[in-house]
Amino acid sequence: MQTQRNHPTNSPQSTPSNAETEFTGLKVFAGVITLTVLATAVYYGLFIGKDLRQIEPVYATRAASSASSAAPAPAPASAPASASSSTAPATAAAPAASAASVPVAATPARAAAPAAAVATSFAPPAADKIPDGPMGDMIRKGEQIFLHTGQNAREFVGNSLNCVNCHLDAGRQANSAPLWGAYTQYPAYRSKTKSVDTFSERLRGCFMYSMNGKAPPDGHEVLVALEAYAYWMSKGSPVAEKLPGAGYPKLAKAAQEPDFARGSKVYEAKCALCHGADGQGQRSGEAQVFPPLWGPKSYNWGAGMGEIDKAAAFIKANMPLGLGNSLSDQEAWDVATFIDSHERPQDPRFTGSVAETRKKFHDTPMSKYGLEVNGKVLGQSGT
Ligand code: HEC
Ligand code: HEC
Incomplete structure (x- = not known):
């Protein structure tokens, strides 16, 4: 006996027509598309809707890395994230990351740089290429001060910022005043101080103003360490030549008066x-x-x-x-x-x-x- 089918075909024996198969396929396809669009909308809706859960991965990552940073001990062979300035794995929006999967390193997680957007002619050495020996120790000390300024240079800091907050990716990221774009630009005349400043004096400025603290005295180890770090990061860079990606890119005036x-x-x-x-x-x-x-x-x-x-x-x-x-x-x-x-x-x-x-x-x-x-x-x- 034949099973009664639901579809409205003339012949009970016939299998679904080609057209019908196509139609079903189309329905499935449309369903999948709709679901995808919905899921995306919900995801972005939540993100824009300030649902904190969406930034939890970034939050957890950053919290974990900050917590593990109090130790001034150098972190050799640092995060693989730092191998190249443009390939940081943790992205701000990655919902899948979990605190557990975060590489335990002193380097904070950061959002992936918009790789294509930044054309630089210069790549600083990878974080795990810091040499051994006394010079390497000083460079690592500088790196740790740069990343966790409040912990590692406490007496000179008067707020809760770290150097890396404005000089992203441990001072590597192009267009966020990277250290490799700065080191070889000094001594330089600065209208702010109305004098020709050495690199070390430039560092003191960021302590006084950006960090709302006190400038370390000339020759203080904090300055030596930061300078060693910036010097190392500039390895192979031409001296006294402004590199693309140095500083912050100047922004053209907007059409309307800022409001x-x-x-x-x-x-x-x-x-x-x-x-x-x-x-x-x-x-x-x-x-x-x-x-x-x-x-x-x-x-x-x-x-x-x-x-x-x-x-x-x-x-x-x-x-x-x-x-x-x-x-x-x-x-x-x-x-x-x-x-x-x-x-x-x-x-x-x-x-x-x-x-x-x-x-x-x-x-x-x-x-x-x-x-x-x-x-x-x-x-x-x-x-
Ligand atoms: C609140 C944000 C902020 C913090 C925190 C901060 N800086 Fe800066 N830094 C700036 C700005 C803004 C400039 C000027 C960039 C420009 O004019 O292109 C700058 C410039 C510099 C420069 C010179 C860059 C160049 O291209 O000439 C160096 C070096 C520097 N900072 C180091 C540090 C160090 C070290 C710390 C931590 C002790 C620090 N900064 C903390 C915002 C900050
Ligand atoms: C996904 C989280 C996130 C969003 C969204 C975000 N920021 Fe940030 N912002 C950060 C983090 C984290 C840093 C410090 C970077 C670091 O330490 O690597 C920062 C640094 C800064 C700094 C320099 C540090 C300071 O405290 O002054 C400024 C200014 C800033 N953000 C402005 C903005 C503005 C304006 C927006 C919106 C257009 C924005 N941010 C959106 C996470 C975010």
Whole structure:
């Protein structure tokens, strides 16, 4: 006997027609597509919807690496991640990574650089190529100070930042003021100090302003170690030649005047997830997993990042983490304006008067210091 089939064919004996097979195939295909689209939408929806679970892998990785970093002991044969500057495995958005799979190394996980976007002519030596011996020990010490500044140079740091927070990928990443792009540029005249500064003096500047701390005295081991690290990273680099990828790429003026309100919307949508709605970043115990962008634990008013054009350039090239160059120029200018319109530690060059300090050191449209924003004159905290 024949089994009664459900499909509406004329002959009960016939198998489904070709057309029908095709139709079923099409339905399956459409189903798969729909599911894929839905899953993607849900994933990105959650991400943009600030669901913390989506950044948990990055968070866990960073927390774990910070926790294992207190030991000043050098980490030989470091993370395989550092073998090449453009192939870091942990990406900001990788939902599959787990804390357990993180290589235990002192090098923090970082988002993969947008490999194709950065054309550099120079590649620094791999992290596991640091030589043995006393010179190697000093280089490793410098690396550890660079990565975990608060732990390894505590007396000179006055906030919760580390050098690597603004010089990504252990100072390797092109377009985030990499060490290999900096070392061979000094001595150099700097308008900020109005003098010809050595590399070591340039380092002292980042301690005073970006790290809101104290400049280590000339010849201090912290400076020697950092200089040794930068020197080693510049191996094979031409001296006194500005390399592509050095510094932060200058950002062209945006079409519209940068705007606080628009910037706050960009911030909420694309930055708050990691840096917090209040801009204070995120901590895990002792470890600062995501760095603060303003407030008492951030860079002070004298820092380069406090200048809107520098912040916009850094942000455009490097943020959101792992998604560099995804913001429009306008968004980068707007969000930089928003961030640098918040209160932060006093400029160490403070003269006793905000107005006077502005006139002396911040007389530029790129600084909001001493200006009124939302009814409050900035630059008054800690005064
Ligand atoms: C808050 C962000 C921030 C932090 C933290 C920070 N820096 Fe910087 N650093 C900058 C900015 C901004 C510049 C200027 C880049 C430019 O003008 O292209 C800079 C410049 C430099 C330069 C010169 C780069 C060049 O191309 O001339 C060196 C070297 C440097 N920093 C080292 C350090 C060290 C070492 C630390 C930690 C002790 C540190 N920085 C911490 C933001 C930061
Ligand atoms: C996925 C998490 C994540 C997102 C999203 C993100 N950041 Fe960051 N950001 C970081 C991390 C982590 C660092 C430090 C990098 C390091 O240590 O390797 C950082 C560093 C920074 C810094 C320099 C350090 C400091 O504290 O001043 C600035 C400025 C910054 N981010 C701005 C932004 C802006 C603006 C956005 C949104 C357009 C954004 N970030 C989105 C994770 C993120």
